[in-house]
Amino acid sequence: MAKRIDVSGLHVYYGDFLAVEDVSMTIEPRSVTAFIGSSGCGKSTFLRTLNRMHEVTPGAYAQGKVLIDDMDIYGPDIDPVTVRGQVGMVFQKANPFPTMSIYDNVIAGARLNSRRMSRSAADDLVEESLRGANLWEEVKDRLGKPGASLSGGQQQRLCIARATAVKPSVLLMDEPCSALDPISTLAIEDLIHKLKEDYTIVIVTHNMQQAARVSDRTAFFNLAGPGKPGKLIEMGETSQMFTRPEKKETENYITGRFG
Amino acid sequence: MTTTDAPPAGPPPAGKRRIGDAVFAGLARGSGYLILLILAGVAAFLIIQAWPSLSANTVSFLGSREWEANTRENPAFGVAALAFGTVLAAAIALVIATPVAIGVALFIVYYADSRLASPLGYLVDLLAAIPSVVYGLWGIGFLAPQLVPVYEALTRYLGWIPLFAGPASNSARTMLTAGIVLAVMILPIITAMSRDVFKQVPQGHREAALAMGATRWEMIRLAVLPFGKSGVVGGAMLGLGRALGETMAVAMILSPALVISFALLKSGNQTIAAHIALQYPEATGYGVSALIAAGLVLFAITLAVNMSARYVVARGSKESR
DSSP states (O other): OOOOEEEEEEEEEETTEEEEEEEEEEEOTTSEEEEEOOTTSSHHHHHHHTTTGGGGSTTEEEEEEEEETTEETTSTTOOHHHHHHHEEEEOSSOOOOTTSBHHHHHHHHHHHHOSOOOHHHHHHHHHHHHHHTTOHHHHTTOTTSBGGGSOHHHHHHHHHHHHHTTOOSEEEEESTTTTSOHHHHHHHHHHHHHHTTTSEEEEEOSOHHHHHHHOSEEEEEEESSTTSOEEEEEEEEHHHHHHSOSSHHHHHHHHHHHO | OOTTSOOOSSSOOSSOOOHHHHHHHHHHHHHHHHHHHHHHHHHHHHHHHHHHHHHHOSSOTTTOOOEEOSSSSOOEEOOHHHHHHHHHHHHHHHHHHHHHHHHHHHIIIIISOHHHHHHHHHHHHHHTTSOHHHHHHHIIIIIHHHHHHHHHHHHHHHTTSGGGOSSOOSSOOSHHHHHHHHHHHHHHHHHHHHHHHHHTSOHHHHHHHHHTTOOHHHHIIIIIHHHHHHHHHHHHHHHHHHHHHOOHHHHHHOOOBOOOOOOTTSSOBOOHHHHHHHHGGGOOTTHHHHHHHHHHHHHHHHHHHHHHHHHHHHHHHHHTO
16 A cells, blocks of 8 residues: 655746755655754645645646656646545644534545445444544544544544545655644654554654654755755655764754754 | 822722723714614614504404505505515525525635636625616616516426416516526625635645545535535525615516415515505505505514524634634
8 A cells, every 4th residue: 555755856836936946755665754854944845745735825836756656646647636645644733624523524535536435334434544543442432523622632633534544555744743732742653653554654843853753764854045945955764864964964953953 | 080080099000091992982882882772763663653554454464465555544454475575586586696606706716816816806796886776777678578588488398387387477577587686686795705704714624625635626515615604604694684675676677466476487476675665655544654564574574684694604603613
């Protein structure tokens, strides 16, 4: 299920403004890759190009190549809707649909693709997805309650369940814990460890301990200078990045924050 | 007011009273109470003026259809047919206008190029600025003649549906024509309210839908419509309120008859507002008082519709928080 992502020579623009310059990287399947870097360095923008979500922003476009296994997601006859079915996303702010129950939230994406899902198949999928998101035991008695009635951390796990119910091969997470308390954060990190058995996971985080804890590989992004586009500075094994980074910039960033 | 007094000894008071604040608060409070006073005054006027004819009425006011009020003794009048016509015309307008308004609002917010969207929104608002007498002229002079053959075809092929029972009016000055014109008149308010609420759908909800592979329409169905429902309903209710009270256009278009009929293509039916406008100049005896009694019914219907609109909107906005 998990797939490899191959990015080569990717530039991202907002209108005339070049936001991210010339990124090439390989993201391994069944692993967690963390993107770190200061605010505004383009890591979230770059993350969103991996499932073409950046196109939601008017004027945003990308040049270059992104292969997910063999599928060129910027290929001429590739529909972004198809790409997003393959590459799911979890956002900084938990965003369950407020008018829907927990059950309907989980099933919402899966219903789009197969309208005529039998009741039992839907029940199974909801249970499987919620178990996968370590949420089943907490909500199994109140699946009909609104998704917004859960705590922030539970809502975020609900969003993860909703994303995995579509059966993607890649899961993108854009600062999924930055609005959560430490205990909820821990629950999500445990979940990420479990999810990487089945998915390719890419996570943007501002929390470097988190990157160190959850990721196998880490990519450091930085601005080339004020008003200049963001660039990929260095990417490597997380253990090596946090102990012996090759570039001075990476070391400054990491030690500055840990200092 | 004691703002000029010497400050008392001890700790200073929590807030100093300023003369400007006091004046402004008084003005604001006064304006608020004035509205209540006006509303109560209108209600009192209607009840007092309607009372003589209601107490002299020889038939059931709410149940009867006849209108023999222009006499000095034993008037016999009822609002049944008028109230029916009022609600029917407004309901037709609502059924036609709401889907169109939702479509226009969705187009403006989520489909149209921004260069097209703002002029289009402006044009829709402009529809609200056209006087109702102009709508009446348009309805009777342009729309009705165009609709005559359409109505004939409808009665011929769909006449088995009671709504389209024949024979069609040969002037097309019927309930359906009035309903269509009313629909155009209430389109702007429903569109404006829908557009505002569709714009406020949090980006997080829309991205959540798109990120799991929703098409644009599916995104609208999952994230936009549930969020916007209360705003659309509120807009529709305000539109309904306007359609219920609309006088001039309806008075010009309908060829009136005091009947209770669902046959939209036959001439007949009348609304309260148009009836009052047409009858008032010739009212004698108990006539004026009887018309005011009909106005009281219209006032009550409109008030009920507006209050339920407020209720729906308030409940909806609480839910989506």
